[in-house]
Amino acid sequence: MENFFYNIPTKVSFGKGAIDDLSGYISEYGDSVLLVYGGGSIKRTGLYDRIIKLLDCSHISHIELSGVEPNPRLTTVKKGVQMCLEHDVKVILPVGGGSTIDCSKAIAAGACYDGDPWDLVGHPEKIENAMPIIAVATMAATGSEMDPFAVITNEETKQKKDIASDLLYPAYAILDPEYTFSVPVYQTAAGVADIMNHIFEVYFADNGDTYMQDRMMEALLKTLIKYGPVAVSEPDNYDARANILWASEWAINGFIACGKDGPWPAHSIEHQLSAYYDITHGHGLAIITPVLMDYILNEKSLPVLVNYGVNVWDIEKTKAPYDIAREAISKTQKLYEDMGLTSDLGELGVPYEKDFDEMAEKAAAEGLEHCRVPLTKEDVVEIYRRCFK
Amino acid sequence: MENFFYNIPTKVSFGKGAIDDLSGYISEYGDSVLLVYGGGSIKRTGLYDRIIKLLDCSHISHIELSGVEPNPRLTTVKKGVQMCLEHDVKVILPVGGGSTIDCSKAIAAGACYDGDPWDLVGHPEKIENAMPIIAVATMAATGSEMDPFAVITNEETKQKKDIASDLLYPAYAILDPEYTFSVPVYQTAAGVADIMNHIFEVYFADNGDTYMQDRMMEALLKTLIKYGPVAVSEPDNYDARANILWASEWAINGFIACGKDGPWPAHSIEHQLSAYYDITHGHGLAIITPVLMDYILNEKSLPVLVNYGVNVWDIEKTKAPYDIAREAISKTQKLYEDMGLTSDLGELGVPYEKDFDEMAEKAAAEGLEHCRVPLTKEDVVEIYRRCFK
Numbered sequence: 001m002e003n004f005f006y007n008i009p010t011k012v013s014f015g016k017g018a019i020d021d022l023s024g025y026i027s028e029y030g031d032s033v034l035l036v037y038g039g040g041s042i043k044r045t046g047l048y049d050r051i052i053k054l055l056d057c058s059h060i061s062h063i064e065l066s067g068v069e070p071n072p073r074l075t076t077v078k079k080g081v082q083m084c085l086e087h088d089v090k091v092i093l094p095v096g097g098g099s100t101i102d103c104s105k106a107i108a109a110g111a112c113y114d115g116d117p118w119d120l121v122g123h124p125e126k127i128e129n130a131m132p133i134i135a136v137a138t139m140a141a142t143g144s145e146m147d148p149f150a151v152i153t154n155e156e157t158k159q160k161k162d163i164a165s166d167l168l169y170p171a172y173a174i175l176d177p178e179y180t181f182s183v184p185v186y187q188t189a190a191g192v193a194d195i196m197n198h199i200f201e202v203y204f205a206d207n208g209d210t211y212m213q214d215r216m217m218e219a220l221l222k223t224l225i226k227y228g229p230v231a232v233s234e235p236d237n238y239d240a241r242a243n244i245l246w247a248s249e250w251a252i253n254g255f256i257a258c259g260k261d262g263p264w265p266a267h268s269i270e271h272q273l274s275a276y277y278d279i280t281h282g283h284g285l286a287i288i289t290p291v292l293m294d295y296i297l298n299e300k301s302l303p304v305l306v307n308y309g310v311n312v313w314d315i316e317k318t319k320a321p322y323d324i325a326r327e328a329i330s331k332t333q334k335l336y337e338d339m340g341l342t343s344d345l346g347e348l349g350v351p352y353e354k355d356f357d358e359m360a361e362k363a364a365a366e367g368l369e370h371c372r373v374p375l376t377k378e379d380v381v382e383i384y385r386r387c388f389k
Numbered sequence: 390m391e392n393f394f395y396n397i398p399t400k401v402s403f404g405k406g407a408i409d410d411l412s413g414y415i416s417e418y419g420d421s422v423l424l425v426y427g428g429g430s431i432k433r434t435g436l437y438d439r440i441i442k443l444l445d446c447s448h449i450s451h452i453e454l455s456g457v458e459p460n461p462r463l464t465t466v467k468k469g470v471q472m473c474l475e476h477d478v479k480v481i482l483p484v485g486g487g488s489t490i491d492c493s494k495a496i497a498a499g500a501c502y503d504g505d506p507w508d509l510v511g512h513p514e515k516i517e518n519a520m521p522i523i524a525v526a527t528m529a530a531t532g533s534e535m536d537p538f539a540v541i542t543n544e545e546t547k548q549k550k551d552i553a554s555d556l557l558y559p560a561y562a563i564l565d566p567e568y569t570f571s572v573p574v575y576q577t578a579a580g581v582a583d584i585m586n587h588i589f590e591v592y593f594a595d596n597g598d599t600y601m602q603d604r605m606m607e608a609l610l611k612t613l614i615k616y617g618p619v620a621v622s623e624p625d626n627y628d629a630r631a632n633i634l635w636a637s638e639w640a641i642n643g644f645i646a647c648g649k650d651g652p653w654p655a656h657s658i659e660h661q662l663s664a665y666y667d668i669t670h671g672h673g674l675a676i677i678t679p680v681l682m683d684y685i686l687n688e689k690s691l692p693v694l695v696n697y698g699v700n701v702w703d704i705e706k707t708k709a710p711y712d713i714a715r716e717a718i719s720k721t722q723k724l725y726e727d728m729g730l731t732s733d734l735g736e737l738g739v740p741y742e743k744d745f746d747e748m749a750e751k752a753a754a755e756g757l758e759h760c761r762v763p764l765t766k767e768d769v770v771e772i773y774r775r776c777f778k
Contacts, residue, residue, distance in 0.1 A: 001404070001566075001627075001628060001631040001632070001635075002404070003403060003404025003405060003406070003407065004401075004403050004404060005400070005401070005402055005403070006400065006401035006402075006403065007400040007401075008397070009398055009400075011394070011395065011396040011398075012393075012394070012395035012396075013394055013395075014392060014393050014394070014395065014647070014648070015390070015391070015392025015393060015648075016392060017392070018392065177390075208628070209628035209631075209632070211612055211615060211616070211628070211632050212608065212609065212612040212632045212635055212636050215607075215608030215609075215611050215612060216605055216608045216609075218604075218608065219601065219604030219605045219607065219608045220601065220604075220605075222604050223600055223601040223604060226600060227600070238390075239390060239597070239598035239600070242390040242598075242648075243390070243598070243600050243601045246390075246601055246647075246648070247601050258403070258635075259403070259404075259631075259635070
């Protein structure tokens with residue numbers, strides 16, 4: 001097991017009515033918040049009104065930054081920073097999904113940094129301080145409410161990059177599974193694929209004996225496999241939503257990666273697709289993952305794919321190892337299809353071959369030679385091809 | 390899933406040479422420490438010298454409280470409190486096992502409380518502040534280095550009680566699996582039984598659908614079952630020690646209990662044995678657990694025992710449910726025996742029948758009527774009887 005440093009300081013209030021204690025958490029830091037949200041779904045569900053009422057009752061003043069984009073932009077971050085400074089805001093209160101929370105993290109760091117927030121990309125050491133964040137999550141997918149990462153898009157340079165620092169873990173995450181009842185079926189399914197990929201990113205790394213972490217990851221994967229389809233067919237199923245939401249946090253908050261490290265190429269390969277064609281990230285991952293698993297199936301990846309098949313999918317361990325691996329891959333693809341996600345990139349409007357070369361080159365440049373099974377640009381082109389039916 | 394509040398603030402430095410960053414962690418809080426330890430095994434292993442050198446190099450002053458008892462006493466706590474106040478100590482630095490760390494927690498709370506530290510027993514609300522603790526763990530068992538509990542013995546009143554508060558989570562835990570190489574075989578085995586019992590305490594609770602937590606607990610149990618015997622037969626096996634040590638933290642730091650709550654009677658039943666006959670707590674648990682599981686086996690406990698058998702012990706799920714449960718119980722007992730722990734209370738010097746009635750009455754008074762399978766005093770007497778061969 002590799003050495004590691006564990007630090008997950010976020011406190012979580014989880015369950016029905018978790019929002020009720022919001023004011024108490026805010027009051028630990030002050031009496032003025034920047035309320036950050038996206039397109040307004042929180043107004044339709046009544047969550048916005050509930051929060052405003054809670055703030056008013058506790059005499060907590062607020063200003064609002066709304067309309068945060070699905071890929072939050074640097075200009076929006078800068079706007080938020082300016083609002084914090086002008087209005088002496090003490091706490092940032094994002095209410096929404098990953099984009100809203102990511103944007104808030106960049107604001108939290110930017111408001112304590114004397115310069116352009118974009119400077120902080122790739123420079124965690126420049127983040128010496130950050131404003132406290134209390135995140136109210138309304139969907140299960142990115143896990144941003146309990147992790148230290150923020151992905152920001154610079155519209156001018158057309159770059160989408162990470163800002164990361166342990167100081168960006170939200171102080172509190174408020175997780176009420178009922179808020180996720182209204183997440184549409186398609187986003188629910190894509191979210192489950194995204195969460196599973198967060199786990200695969202670590203599970204397939206090759207760092208010696210991490211028996212405990214590997215079994216913990218299998219526990220999370222089993223949870224998502226059991227409850228993904230339930231949440232899709234019964235959006236108001238509390239147990240399904242609760243298990244998925246709690247699993248989404250542990251898939252990426254840093255816990256499973258303790259003692260493990262190494263790239264899993266799905267993210268890099270998909271990243272180009274959503275950048276070129278604006279497809280849903282989680283759906284892109286759902287298409288690529290089984291194809292990728294099949295492509296890298298060889299003596300080196302066989303043991304972990306057999307573990308995946310036997311421990312996650314309950315495939316009979318007496319079967320031939322390659323059969324176990326192939327069955328696990330095929331079950332993975334079927335899971336995504338059963339949740340309504342097509343396995344055909346063509347159906348998502350991605351043209352065959354057109355940009356494969358360019359996209360593969362960018363993907364390969366993200367370190368795919370360091371994966372358990374190293375991949376070249378040519379490999380990535382072939383993987384794109386196999387994602388068409 | 391029940392609502393819950395999650396808060397595990399302890400930062401963990403894990404791995405070979407983790408001690409090297411000790412001074413940096415201390416310096417966040419000040420330049421004077423109270424070094425707390427037990428019988429001196431840290432002097433034999435060289436850890437003491439290493440720590441003193443690190444402190445000296447960083448000009449961190451220290452005073453020492455040594456000789457902390459296996460069941461730390463209130464008088465020792467009071468002595469530590471006085472030392473902190475007289476010498477303007479900024480950080481408490483326990484180096485050792487659960488007793489040393491528990492004692493340090495009580496000192497940390499007592500030094501910030503104007504009154505007798507014993508007042509804090511059962512009164513977490515009286516703990517308004519606590520000194521920072523940086524814990525260096527030298528064995529895997531109690532998990533005290535990453536949990537908020539301290540068990541203290543009041544010699545005058547002959548009571549052994551808990552002090553608990555979220556303020557008592559150590560700020561840092563330094564976990565180098567190599568420090569646990571020198572833990573004797575018997576203590577290693579008893580420690581594994583203790584850790585497994587921490588998990589059983591939560592696993593057998595009945596709180597509706599906690600699918601994710603249940604699978605995570607099974608992952609931890611599998612880790613202990615795989616590596617307990619390895620650590621016993623190869624004390625210097627790093628992977629075994631690392632997996633056990635990391636699992637020991639997650640067995641009791643609060644994570645698995647999120648969304649689950651309910652008593653598991655083994656602790657209460659054993660507690661009397663170690664109080665009356667001073668047997669090793671983990672060994673007592675190893676004897677009682679299989680007997681207890683067998684005793685409570687009925688329609689109500691069957692589902693969880695079948696899960697335990699199939700998911701933890703890999704017992705064929707097509708077998709009859711009661712057969713699966715009995716096989717799992719028998720495998721549990723064999724595991725402990727294989728690690729050198731007798732299943733016979735008589736061999737530990739406990740007299741048959743003598744104090745059963747009195748002990749059972751005390752155990753039953755600890756809320757055993759609220760267990761998944763409720764137990765009376767008479768049940769406990771019968772369980773004690775069955776722990777003799």
